[in-house]
Amino acid sequence: MAEKKVGVINSSAPHGRANGRESLDLALAMSAFNESLSLFFIDDGVYQLLGRQDPGEILQKHYQPLFKMLALYDVENIYVCVRSLQARGLTTEMLVVEVEAINKEQLQQQLNLQDQLLSF
Numbered sequence: 001m002a003e004k005k006v007g008v009i010n011s012s013a014p015h016g017r018a019n020g021r022e023s024l025d026l027a028l029a030m031s032a033f034n035e036s037l038s039l040f041f042i043d044d045g046v047y048q049l050l051g052r053q054d055p056g057e058i059l060q061k062h063y064q065p066l067f068k069m070l071a072l073y074d075v076e077n078i079y080v081c082v083r084s085l086q087a088r089g090l091t092t093e094m095l096v097v098e099v100e101a102i103n104k105e106q107l108q109q110q111l112n113l114q115d116q117l118l119s120f
Helices: 019-031 043-049 064-072 080-088 103-111
Strands: 006-010 037-041 077-081 100-102 116-119
Touching: 006 019, 006 043, 006 103, 019 037, 019 043, 019 064, 037 043, 037 103, 043 064, 043 077, 043 080, 077 080, 077 103, 080 100, 100 103
Parallel strands: 006 037, 006 116, 037 077, 077 100
Antiparallel strands: none
16 A cells, blocks of 8 residues: 655644644654655744744743654655745744745645645
8 A cells, every 4th residue: 555645734833822833743753654744834834943942931832842853753855935934034044954945836736746734
């Protein structure tokens, strides 16, 4: 049986809601069973990867260091929307993990390749 391609779309800011942490937990768990996993960061979801955050000041748990675990779990397909970065004045150098920055058309192509999409 062919392995399904699963894409996880992150469009929520990292704090104030549990979406970012739940998405990361899911990705790490799924990576043990599925090698065709892709992560997509769009809109405010790009803030999840932004370095030098201190959520302790707003009494939130700091889960960002767990993003470095993605490499250990062989999650290599991490895509970030260029337009989302630019709209927020961010660059890929400011992010805590290595990503592939893609434009809107490339994003749509990658999303179309997935058998299943999960959105957070």
